[in-house]
Amino acid sequence: MTEITLLPHDGKDDYTDQIAPGSYLRTLSPTGFVVRLPKDSKPASVRSLGHLLSHKERKYFTSDVQVEAPNVAESLAQEFIGGLKLGSYSAGQRKGDYEIHPLENGRFQYIGETEKNLILSDVQNRVRALVDAPANKKRAQDLAAWATESGKAYGYDVKVLDKAACEKEGLHALLAVNRGSEDPAVLIVMEYCGGAQDETTAIIGKGVTFDTGGVSIKGSQNLHLMKSDMGGAAATFGALEAAARLKLPVNLVGIVPATDNSVDALSIKPSDVIESHAGKTIEIIDTDAEGRLIMADGLSYAVKYFSPTTLIDVATLTGSAVRTFGYVCAATLSKNEELVEQFRAAGEACGERVWPLPPWDDFAKGLESDVADVKNFSGNPLHGATDAFKFLENFTHDHERYIHFDIAGVALKQGPYAKDRQATGYGVRLFVEWLSRQAANKS
Numbered sequence: 093m094t095e096i097t098l099l100p101h102d103g104k105d106d107y108t109d110q111i112a113p114g115s116y117l118r119t120l121s122p123t124g125f126v127v128r129l130p131k132d133s134k135p136a137s138v139r140s141l142g143h144l145l146s147h148k149e150r151k152y153f154t155s156d157v158q159v160e161a162p163n164v165a166e167s168l169a170q171e172f173i174g175g176l177k178l179g180s181y182s183a184g185q186r187k188g189d190y191e192i193h194p195l196e197n198g199r200f201q202y203i204g205e206t207e208k209n210l211i212l213s214d215v216q217n218r219v220r221a222l223v224d225a226p227a228n229k230k231r232a233q234d235l236a237a238w239a240t241e242s243g244k245a246y247g248y249d250v251k252v253l254d255k256a257a258c259e260k261e262g263l264h265a266l267l268a269v270n271r272g273s274e275d276p277a278v279l280i281v282m283e284y285c286g287g288a289q290d291e292t293t294a295i296i297g298k299g300v301t302f303d304t305g306g307v308s309i310k311g312s313q314n315l316h317l318m319k320s321d322m323g324g325a326a327a328t329f330g331a332l333e334a335a336a337r338l339k340l341p342v343n344l345v346g347i348v349p350a351t352d353n354s355v356d357a358l359s360i361k362p363s364d365v366i367e368s369h370a371g372k373t374i375e376i377i378d379t380d381a382e383g384r385l386i387m388a389d390g391l392s393y394a395v396k397y398f399s400p401t402t403l404i405d406v407a408t409l410t411g412s413a414v415r416t417f418g419y420v421c422a423a424t425l426s427k428n429e430e431l432v433e434q435f436r437a438a439g440e441a442c443g444e445r446v447w448p449l450p451p452w453d454d455f456a457k458g459l460e461s462d463v464a465d466v467k468n469f470s471g472n473p474l475h476g477a478t479d480a481f482k483f484l485e486n487f488t489h490d491h492e493r494y495i496h497f498d499i500a501g502v503a504l505k506q507g508p509y510a511k512d513r514q515a516t517g518y519g520v521r522l523f524v525e526w527l528s529r530q531a532a533n534k535s
Contacts, residue, residue: 142175
């Protein structure tokens with residue numbers, strides 16, 4: 093058994109045995125670890141400490157861990173244990189010498205409640221594996237299979253619309269993006285019913301399994317990272333599975349339009365005009381602005397069939413969001429300021445921060461088209477994240493509680509856990525925290 097003693101900060105900053113700069117103390121004892129919390133500990137920083145310890149010192153861990161935390165707040169001890177679980181993840185499952193981390197199926201002994209944090213970390217690790225998977229191992233049908241298996245395991249409904257059903261439903265924008273692909277598109281619809289029937293939240297997650305840019309092809313530098321362009325889908329999958337596993341008293345719908353964006357003779361071209369589920373026509377200016385096309389159909393479908401109280405979309409959508417906020421937080425946009433403030437508070441509490449950009453209608457002018465109801469891209473590089481939001485607004489049927497999250501900078505990060513970049517599982521904790529707060533306010 094691995095024994096860990098978790099101690100509060102003692103006011104000193106001169107520790108010589110550190111996991112990493114700023115993480116303070118890690119002392120290896122004959123039977124385990126003594127870990128001292130960082131100064132001004134927050135849930136996210138304590139979780140990161142456990143994550144890093146578990147990742148860097150895996151050779152010292154057994155599958156049974158006992159944690160003692162004298163004089164440490166129980167909530168922080170729980171976050172630390174959740175971090176240990178996060179550190180059991182590796183993207184190297186396809187390596188010949190891959191070994192399962194002892195804590196992947198580890199047992200944690202602690203005087204206190206740990207189930208919620210362990211479930212959240214397990215769900216995050218599961219969706220991180222999806223984002224890190226190579227494109228040929230997560231085609232649209234693979235995402236559908238993942239959702240179907242999760243629904244069966246954890247008790248929520250999953251319906252998959254295949255290409256024929258998408259055509260019948262009129263998901264024209266999704267099908268247009270899919271034209272260049274060898275794999276048919278699907279629309280994955282998940283429904284968890286755990287609360288009163290008068291309120292439903294719908295989350296639409298972008299499921300582009302690989303993005304070449306289409307005919308408006310991307311440059312080759314870092315193109316391999318476009319396997320992560322389904323980070324919004326992963327966040328949506330994670331939110332549904334976590335809500336079901338935690339038995340949250342909420343009603344939650346998740347919708348993932350899934351396809352890759354590839355180059356082929358049949359691919360849509362700049363100047364094409366396509367239709368959409370909402371009945372609006374779209375002029376294609378840039379085929380690399382494909383995520384908003386499939387999201388448009390997902391948003392319209394959600395409103396038509398579920399009449400959600402709150403309408404959310406989440407996507408690795410624009411480089412503009414990365415240039416604005418780097419890798420610190422997600423961009424969010426909504427005309428509903430109450431929603432923005434609720435998510436800012438939830439993000440601060442769980443460590444998945446968001447910050448708003450202006451949703452003003454002034455930005456919509458660049459999307460006006462001479463030949464269709466709307467352009468998919470303004471051509472203006474100055475406010476791309478806001479342009480994407482203004483485009484998507486056209487397909488929400490004027491929903492009053494619509495909020496958009498651009499997670500391009502936070503779904504995949506460089507850091508101490510991988511040689512290149514690694515998925516973070518961003519969005520799972522944010523949505524669970526917000527849903528939990530909403531449920532608490534109703535009780």
